[in-house]
Amino acid sequence: MPVNLAPLDPARLYPVAGLELGTARAAIRKPNRRDVLLARIAPGATAAGVFTRNRFCAAPVTVCREHLAAGAGIRAFVVNTGNANAGTGEPGLAAARQTCAAVAALLGCEPAQVLPFSTGVILEPLPVDRLVAGLPAARDDLRADQWGVAAEAIMTTDTLPKAASRRVTIGGRSATVTGISKGAGMIRPNMATMLGFVATDARVPQPLLAKWVREAADASFNRITIDGDTSTNDSFVLIATGAGEVAVADEADPSAAPLKAAIVAVARELAQAIVRDGEGATKFITVAVERAGTPDEAAAVAYAIAHSPLVKTAFFASDPNLGRILCAIGYAGIEDLDPSRIDLWLDDVHVATRGGRHPDYREEDGQRVMKQAEITVRVSLARGEAATTVWTCDLSHDYVSINADYRS
């Protein structure tokens, strides 16, 4: 039951010149479902990525890092669902490399120009033979107008495919930014989300793209959490095909700012879509922490609130049991926090001030806001000028059901 997340309208997903997508049914884990996505990218594109900081990172994440560092450019990426190829040791790395080699042979490029991604169950060997066997069908299916189908092919526990698209006019020329993402659980990205792919047809030098992918991740995927579990496979990749009308020379170029804004907007929409479709989510919660001493302090408080099972179950119940939020602020790890300076709002309702209940706060006002599908929790620490915003969802019975049944 996603929160205010509409089914995809394929007509609103603009193709990105220089990039084609194809899918296949390779029976990676279960038969008869699209579980392989192949993207072919025309020569001359640039790419940059950010990846999970989980030390138990998946084999494809290691290979992606190697291939991007090699600087050979990008000609393809390939995604499988059903198996994360994580916790698979040396055989897992070999399987990821074998996949890239097979794609390269099929499309006529170098293996280092192929980026591999996997998502699904951890600690099981990747059935690389079935994956490779499915690639020719995916290649035969390549078309530019398949972003919607691609979004479907990378789903796992997602209930809806996630895609976003913008077309912007910059100096009389048109640029397109389109992206897809997946993820619904094991979501507390640290540098990137489960899987996010954003492409533009503009030309962007690789160093600038590398800067933008970090900044876009920090403003989107790195600001969401569902269950606090940083995945082994988080990957967010930004691709600039250069096949369109707009070319950005450097950050001072007048085209840079509007193009970056479109990229950030698409990344944020994709990240928020992951929260809206969070496992079992019934509420979309924005946690805004203001007047913190440092950005780290703001993030610590925001995540303490966003990860508290007690806060999340109170949202599920629409119960304004708001002391739980104060409790989470108190254990966020700020040693010299002065509770008497903290203010708390629920949307426009001033709940707490000076360490206690606001004199004008009425339970029915809190109740009114808690019943909404979208709620903003705002905290002022009165310690400085740093601020951050984190997006999360509630914790419901369905979260437990989904994760207790995931493999069965």
Add this chain to the structure above:
Amino acid sequence: MPVNLAPLDPARLYPVAGLELGTARAAIRKPNRRDVLLARIAPGATAAGVFTRNRFCAAPVTVCREHLAAGAGIRAFVVNTGNANAGTGEPGLAAARQTCAAVAALLGCEPAQVLPFSTGVILEPLPVDRLVAGLPAARDDLRADQWGVAAEAIMTTDTLPKAASRRVTIGGRSATVTGISKGAGMIRPNMATMLGFVATDARVPQPLLAKWVREAADASFNRITIDGDTSTNDSFVLIATGAGEVAVADEADPSAAPLKAAIVAVARELAQAIVRDGEGATKFITVAVERAGTPDEAAAVAYAIAHSPLVKTAFFASDPNLGRILCAIGYAGIEDLDPSRIDLWLDDVHVATRGGRHPDYREEDGQRVMKQAEITVRVSLARGEAATTVWTCDLSHDYVSINADYRS
């Protein structure tokens, strides 16, 4: 549905000479339930406590710290359920002080010799008038043999009262250690648990008691977690009445070690009882991390596993989805962790080695262990000699139900 936690047998709870307990029904939150516990302690006792590190600590925690620091000795403690007196600002502090003054007047001692405790809903004013009005009935009820009733009186979402008792013979003399605890949610104690009280009839100098209360907490209440939410009210108090046969002069005294062992055993049984009765718990999980580089590193890995909602739901489902444990180890924050050196066992089953699945691991062996009510997860990091053990429970539908319904 507590995990292997038996109903109390009052005959197994030895009275502690010099300490009497009485309860009352004061309608703090709901009518007709025992919600006030009063303990009267004979002159000459020593006491020491450890309290929550939550910065939003409850008013009674602040008052307890003041009173223990004053060094006036202990003559009474008083506990109310139904209201945490936390997030209540200055009026909350005044209410806690008023409570101590009323107890002091009733029992003929100084207010600074009374320790107050509260547990229940946060951010609501303590109905101190009703609490004070209930005290005379609690005083009239004072008896030495009421540890079981006392354990019941301090319950909130607990499904069973929690108490433990030991009688040890030291050098031909007998010493008794009896304690009670409460807590089922908002449990990730940081220095102490929700509420724990342990008393002995031995005589122990206050400085030694202060050392023991920290060491006992570190070996018991500070090693449990249910939902990672460090409460505003965590308090663990150790009282030595000195009214029994055993007197300990200092730590070198031959009586010290066996008495301390009995205290730690009671504290650990009480702490584990909290996990066994964890909100919605169906499994009791021991997480043992070995060969860590430092104790902090061991604790970080143990808590990452114990707090992961994905690991906890897998235990609930008896699903050996053990990649989730590797994932949690990977995001525990050890920057230079080498996944290829990690080993993972589930009880006696060797699940993972060298960063991947153990060659002899069979799914049915994992399944067999996961179906048990008590499970040990053992991790070796191969980085050093530090180790720690944490106790936790699974995450079930009932956890969500209990916390979504708590105030209704």
